[in-house]
Amino acid sequence: MQQYMQRGSLAQLGLISTFLVLGACKFGGSGGGSDSPPPAGYKATIERTTYGVPHITADNLGGAGYGHGYAIAEDNLCVLADAFLTFRGERSQYFGPDEPASPMSTFGSPPNLEADFFFRFVVDDQQVSKFKNAQSDDVRELLRGFTAGYNRYVNEIQDGQHAGRHTDCRNQEWLTSVTEDDLMRRLVGLNLAASSANWVEEIASAQPPAIGATTLRSRSAPRELDIDPERFKLGRKNGIGSNTFAFGSDATETGESLLFANPHWYHLGIDRFYQVHMTVPGKLDISGAAIMGSPMIQMGFNDDIAWAHTVSTAYRFTLYQLQLANGDPTRYIQDGQEKSLEATEITIQVKQDDGSLAPASRTLYRSVYGPMINLAGMGLPGWNEQIAFTLRDINLENTRSFENFFAWNQAESLSDFYDITRQYVGIPWVNTTAIGRDDERALYSDITAVPNVPDSMLADCLAPGLGPVVIQLVPGLPLLDGTRSACDWRTDPDSKQPGAFGPGKLPSLFSTDYVANMNDSYWLSNPEQPLTGFDGIIGRENYPQTLRTRMGHTLVRERLTGTDGLNGHQASSENIRDIVLNSRVYSAELLKDEVLASVCDAGAPDIEQQACQILGNWNNTGEVDAVGAHIWTAFWVKLQDLELDMDLYATPFDAADPINTPAGLSTSGAVQDAIRGVFSDAVAELVEADIPLNAKLGDIQFFLKPGEQISQYGGEGEEGYFTVLRNTYMHVVDFPEDEPVRAYTFLSNSQSTDPTSPHYADYTEAYAAKNWHRVPFTRAQIEAERISSIDISE
Template sequence: MQQYRQRRSLAQLGLISTFLMLGACKFGSSGGGSDAPPPASYKATIERTTYGIPHITADNFAGAGYGHGYAIAEDNLCVLADAFLTFRGERSRYFGPDEPASLMSTFGSPPNLEADFFFRFVVDDQQVEKFKDAQSEDVRDLLHGFTAGYNRYVTEIQDGGHAGRHADCRNQEWLMTVTEDDLMRRLVGLNLAASSANWVQEIASAQPPAIGAATMRSRSAPQELNIDPERFKLGRKEGIGSNTFAFGSDTTESGESLLFANPHWFHLGIDRFYQIHMTIPGKLDISGASIMGSPMIQMGFNDNIAWAHTVSTAYRFTLYQLQLANGDPTRYIQDGQEKALEATEITVQVKQADGSLAPASRTLYRSAYGPMINLAGMGLPGWSDQAAFTLRDINLENTRAFENFFAWNQAESLTDFYDITRQYVGIPWVNTTAIGRGDDRALYSDITAVPNVPDSMLPGCLAQPYGPIVLQLVPGLPLLDGSRTECDWRTDGDSRQPGAFGPSKLPSLLTNDYVANMNDSYWLSNPEQPLTGFNGIIGRENYQQTLRTRMGHTLVRERLAGTDGLNGHLASSENIRDIVLNSRVYSAELLKDEVLASVCDAGAPDTEQQACQILASWNNTGEIDAVGAHIWTAFWMNIDLAPGQSLYATPFDAADPVNTPAGLSSNTSVQEAVRSAFSSAVAELVDANIPLNAKLGEVQFFLKPGKQIPQYGGEGEEGYFTVLRNTYMHVVDFPEGEPVRAYTFLSNSQSTDPASPHYADYTEAYADKNWHRVPFTREQIEAERISSIDISE
């Protein structure tokens, strides 16, 4: 079974280990039929180089998609098959209603039945047609080709080919060919990763009360809300994010720009990255990574531009509170007029304990804004006969995302890349950094699809009484009054879709200095050139940054000051590849000495004195051979302060956001919390039989069949820049007079099939910090080629 278990409590050995059980699991897909155009001619050459990276060469976009679809199926058939089943809403038919619908994905792990109802409802045939119709002919050709290539490999498996491969799904009844609609459902689902797909169960379970049911609690006495701000993050938790640096010509040794991409993403499941290179002579030559099932590159480079992404802080949806009509909870009042909710009855087939199928039906509802949503789990009132909640999703209306990525794949300069960004405003939920050949500048951009809810709109449009409370607990997220159309999203003169901010209202920065983002807002893309004056739904300004953000800017500042122990004082491909994997722990650099002075005394138990001695000698890194890193992690995760208390002596100062807050507070209760956390951490390690003097690589590792591969790094909340969820990475520059130069990693390796030779090889390279210079030119590919096939139909 494929498993990813992040140890999050020491009782479960959680604070010190990450396991990636990259083995086999039960995956599946069903399908059948075809909505593709009349049969076309597809042909492609697939050459593989070191670590199994496929280089696809074709004469047209259909052929490029064909090669991509075939290659990724060869590497990841069972994961893809499982995903197509999920997005089509047929998991319960084959696996029953209760099993988790996903193992690590942007939409979480809801029960199969809830996932089925969600995807049948939100990503329905009407949505699929709307998105398909909005795509250009070239993008449609890419989709057609990808579908045909995937189906070719499925057919070869079903005909007995590729013996020994994909044992978990090759003989299952649900392994079938798919349609272009299936592929589009996957893409729309990816579009919704930071919005509707974050609320699968809440949308699938939203049901009206029976007529005459108990009314909503009094509006004058709101109950206490149980809202965790982390719940609103992509993936519903901290840690799904990224790091990126982009250096302009003033900050590099070569005088040419330089880019570092470092997504912290999923090691398992459909949302993991896949590294690929696609070439159409004279039209396309793009290398990088796609999120599995996407035919175009999401993060990559060609011979003229390179780009990276990090998850943005902007919200991609808003909640609306509806005023319901008297006597009918399926009708609502807007501008004094009654409107009916749109009812959709959905029936799915559900596998029973005896293997038979039985139908399960549910009626789900939409307002004019979007699907109804059940927020009772957060303490908000449930759907009553007076009020209910609905969600409007900017990315259910954003059909431009795939065209935006596709155009970037063909960009010829940084200026071209930036113009495309502003033309489409289609990127759904990530910041972008980019550089271009011969261009002195580095780009930061959060020019993305964002609901046009300016701060000036909030005083008159927050729903009462809960809107102000939600906004305080989740800064930037408005709960709006749905009873008045004056509280609908605004539209600017340059908006690319109704209800979205235009590019002039969104943050971006072009500079010869550097830009960086570590999942805090746009504000400190460059601390010397802060971006300010934007609306709260996009992100916060003048606020305390995470330790990972502070570590990232510290790494750059020390490099540019020449104080990091390396030669020189500017960035280069070589020193950035070293710096970003050095596993420094910013919390330890800030506080370790003061913590030890507080907790280490002669009266402490022997085990705590031993821990003190180990930490005193520890080098404050999470390198594989570091001794003491796991003790610090355990301590840091055990700190539990009372509300309103600060761990630090020097408070946050917006004028010095990289260096503050700082120092350990001398407050008595804070000191007691620190001593308690240290004692608890040591006790839990001892109870778990984890040696205090263990090397980090002995307790933190990737697990592969028959081996464990040590893993360095840690969690961003401790101040690690080198995090455990590192996945695809690249460092790219454009040496003068030479082809693009890119060093890459795919830490989870190319294939999810244990029978593949590329199931663990890239993981081992990552563990050894053996950056791979990926071949790009024809000569480089031929020199490193390990296989080549021609396919056509």
């Protein structure tokens, strides 16, 4: 079974943060009929090149989708089948109520029953119909073709073809054909990754108290809230994000722009990337990565433009506090009038221990803003007779995301790309960087779907009592007063949907130097051209940057000043491919020498003296042959648990020098004592776990496949690694003069989740060896590297 081990036991030491077993899990899905008119017919050619990358050529968009759907099913049938089951809310019927719904995804791993209620409630038929009907004919054609291609492969498996493939799902009753609605459910679920889908169990469990029940909490703020700001991020934890650099003509050796894309995304499950190239002559010629189940490219390039994404800091939802009517917790007061919550009764068929099915029913509720949500687990009041909480989600109302991505797939210049961005404002939760052929500029943009809650609203519209507390703990996230429609989201003259910011109030930057993002806010996309004056719900300004952000900007600055030990002082495809995998550890570069001076005195125990010697000789990288990296990781993880934050440093943060500050180790007695205690504990824990202090990192940190370990370099962003363990799809793209687009790529988790596929681990091995792949794009390049070709039609 594929696994991705998070920090726990040894993983708490950060030693085996990525522990990938490249195998297959038990997956599921059930079927439906067709909800669209019979197609006139589909046909496509699927040519595979190195690492199994499919290049799909078709006469029309339906054919391109058809080829994509077939190819991805050939590589990842069981993962897709499992996902379609999840998004239909039918997992409990086949797997029972308690099993986790996903090995790893944007919606977490809730119990099956909670996932079923969530998706049946939030991504219901009405929501799917709204999204589907809002799509253009071109996008609908692509969706229908993808559905038909997927179904063709399912039918072939069920007819006994492809012997030996996809053994975990090929003979299961839940492997059936799917519908266009099933595919749209998948896309809507993806749209909600940074909003409603982050709160599956909280929405699925939101229930009113029995009428007349005793109220246990008052409307006043509790003394202490158990709110972790990380809980509000996509994926509910630090680490899901990305790096990107985009260089303009002033910063490159060729005088042409250059782009680096580096998502830190999911290695497992439905939300992993799939690399694909689709061509419809005269209409589409796009290569890159699609999040699995999406028929269009989310991050890629054509012969004129290239783009990358990082997870944005903007919030995509707000919470509202409702005042409930006396005696009825399903009615609330707004503008002095009583309103009823909308009740939806849902019944799920649940597999019992004896294999029989039994119904489970639940009534879930919506306010005028959206689904009710249970936040009692964070120390907030539960739904009682006085107050309750509800969530409004910008991306439940944003039907433009897929149109925006598809239009980018067809963009013909950087200016065209930027105009599309402003036309749709449909991107749901990511920053964008982009470059274009014959354009000297690099673009950064967070022109995305953001709730229009300007800072000017907050003084009057934060919920009484709790609102100021929440926004202090989670800067930028307002808990709004739901008793007054005056606190509804605003709408600008250029808003693309009611309640969203228009593009004129969202950050973007063109530069002929460079732009970058490492999941901090828009503020320092280029430190020499800071973006300021935007509302807090979009992001913060003048605040300490993460160590990964500082490492990223340091890598660029050293390159552009020629102080990184490489030739020249400008960026090139070759040196950027080298730099971004160098696994430098910024926390060690900042503080290791001072830490060792603090802990390595003559009176230290022998085992600590040994650790000191190893760290003193360590080269401050997480390369596979680095000796000492794991000791530093064990120390740094424990140090972060103390939450010293700025007290750790001698030189405080300076907004005028945000890349170089804070710096230096504090000499205060409390910090020095903490450093010594943490170091002793870290060394002792490694010894107790039987992990040699002199181990090479690649011997204890690796991908796994049956019978083989694939050593893994890099580490966690919180240590200041730019080369992060969660690297997934990567590309370095430029446009050499008078030549076709040039792209070097990786897909670190490989194309297929089926252990019997030849493309199950080959790309992983290439990534581990740092063998960038120049992916073919032109007809001649594809033919020169082709390893297989099939024609399919129906």
